[in-house]
Amino acid sequence: MERLPGFRDFYPEPLPDAEAWSSSARRYIFEKWRSVATRYGFVEYDGPPIEPLELYTLKSGDEIVAQLYNFLDKGNRAVALRPELTPTLARMIAAHARNYKKPLKWFSMPQLFRYERQQKGRLREHFQFNADIVGEQGPGAEAELIALAIDTLRSFGLGSDDFVIRLSSRAAWQEFFIKNGGKPEDEYQFYQAIDKLERETEDANREKLKKLGFSLEQVYDFIKKAEPVDGLQAIIENLRARGLSEFVKIDYGVIRGLAYYTGMVLEAFDKKGEFRAIAGGGRYDNLVKLISKGKVDIPALGFGMGDVVLCELLKERKLLPQFKQTIDVYFCIEYESLRLESLSLIQKVRDSSYTVEYPLSSARYDKQFKRAVELDATWFIKLEKNSSGKIVAMVKNTRNREERAITPDEILNLLKPIPKNGII
Template identity: 30%
Template sequence: MKISKPRGTRDFLPEETAHRRHVESIMRNVVTHWGYHEIITPTFEHLDLFTLKSGEGIIGEIYNFTDKGDRDLSLRPELTAPAMRMYVNGMQSRPLPLKLFYFENCFRYERPQKGRFREFWQFGVEVIGSKSPHADAEVIALAEKMVESAGIKGDIHVGHLGVIRHILQELDGEEQTRIMRFVDKKDDKGLDDYLESINATAELREQLFELVSISGENAIEKAREIVGSLPELDRFELLLDLLEGYGVDFSVDFGIARGLDYYTGMVFEIYAEGLGAQNQVCGGGSYQLIQLFGGGDVPSTGFGIGFDRIMEVCTLEPKPIPGVVVVATDDTRIEAIDIATKLREYVPVYLDIMERNFRNQLSHANNVEADYVVIVGKKEVEAGKVTLKEMASGEQGLTTLDEALELILR
């Protein structure tokens, strides 16, 4: 019986895996150089962790199950909630701020489509313990640097939910949530219909549509004309000044809502060309979640990068590493093991484990497109040397192992 992979999942062949690991290592290098430390959380968590954060409605979008102990569990659909749970469980006594990052697979039960899978990978960052615009600025600058490190020029949009929430303060929490989701989806008609259905005042409707349409230059001044002088706008203005200090290329966009209840202040998104309608590769903001999970009133700022979308448009390729095949005769296989072991300290080496004869070993080296063949025959063993063959040119010669390695690595 042939068994196929589950719908919405993927197999990564060796070449693609090497490509993904290469880009991952580059992005890891960036985030660690910014002073962030990696964390790893469980693949499955208690279901309550995600319903507390996102509501019962998320159950239809996730892989949840009851285990043999009759516990309600879920494969993680994202990593922010697990990171906050980890902080509450074991990191509250540590000095703040905490700068954390993760790179893990997540799972969502949704209809697979281009750029969206049921198993996907997320690269994320969380700064715990600072509500300063300096923390917000660093997070955005880091996100830009990580996306750029993958060879992608992102279009960064920055907004502030505190300003929108000021306009909506007369409405209840559920009404604000519904409005935020319409704004997030850019559904002006749906938003207008909903505002009418809840009898929102004409002033509120006018202010909201004016605010979410603000973008580009002089955005702060335009926002002040609508809502007046707000501390949130002052903080946002400082954030924008800091971003310019980081050299971040961004656009102000008060129409970003992120569509999630827990965001409280700054929000941002990064878009990339070549992905069609699903062109967002990164999103984040400042939020309050720790108190929800039993911790104190501790602010956080973070983002998530959709690694699979990054890989769709990333053209970076790993630097080629010379491939070496060690070829032996039946009576020199032990000596060939020693030669291969020494070479493996420096380069990838294939050594025959199929008991092929000498001629078929050479043929296999050609089939796997080896760059070099190191021949360990009887005459080589007696001379204490090896024969190095460069496959592209066909040139070969008797040499010491050290000399052969020097030629391979040149």
């Protein structure tokens, strides 16, 4: 039996093969995401992995359904596995905005799902770091959000040689669209066409734009001129004060595909251009109002950063640590007659927060010793009976190779202070 195509199993170390995904790497990424978000004063939230289908079709229209894992549940509700978290956030904010001081700074790390054509490096699920600021109008919010995106990537060891955040303005594109006679019903398709400019052939781009009443040259010209509007300059200035301006550039080639953006939009890319976007987001001031059907009107902005592209980039740059299970204590049971006495001590040592391994059933001494070495145990402990029949604990510190024979009661005194625990 195989898992579904486009989905991942996360294995413990040592990984079974080069293609396998590591649960330790997943955890490493999650912890960095959480720790930088916390440092920035963001607090965590989450919603359900399935939501009413309408939550996604409301703004994006029915076209989005083709890319969703959607179905009728047993209560005949049209539902979908979440393809993004922002509509859920908007729903949650709409329900309880009054309860929280503005601005809200919220983050989450949901697993998201899209039924997409299978391509290399393009899975049907990924985990995505989402950070959003709700209830703040000014460019200070944009700068805070971009700084968080930059510092998150920096926390993995990535520098300004590795990535850049391209800033653009959906508002500027909207103005361009209207000024040049675009029809309201074509607006979303126009953004989609601009969004795909860099991924499709010139002919395909020209053809699509022509249908919408635009020439490719006209569009290229607008991108080239790139006159910063809409507070982009203030955002850059704010980031410069933080010493982060080298990580951003204004680039109107970015527009983002989603329909709901209203102001600044951003995409983070690796500088060599080898990978898909590392992160993307923008301001979406009307979404909460739309989801709440007019009841709650509050400005908002956010970004998402997926784990798959990030993980590929970190691997390529050799920035992913080597993961390995380690333990504090290997408790060797050489004599089965001492198993119960050993178990009593194992419990005491674990109660003191040490990570302890031991053989669950009778095993040869050399096999146990080998296992202790594999697990890089700091301490190797074994009970013995001395010549007068008294039980003695042989305790070896594998770091300095000192070995001592002590009474079992003294074990905890010897181990203190608690070493760094064995969490991998």
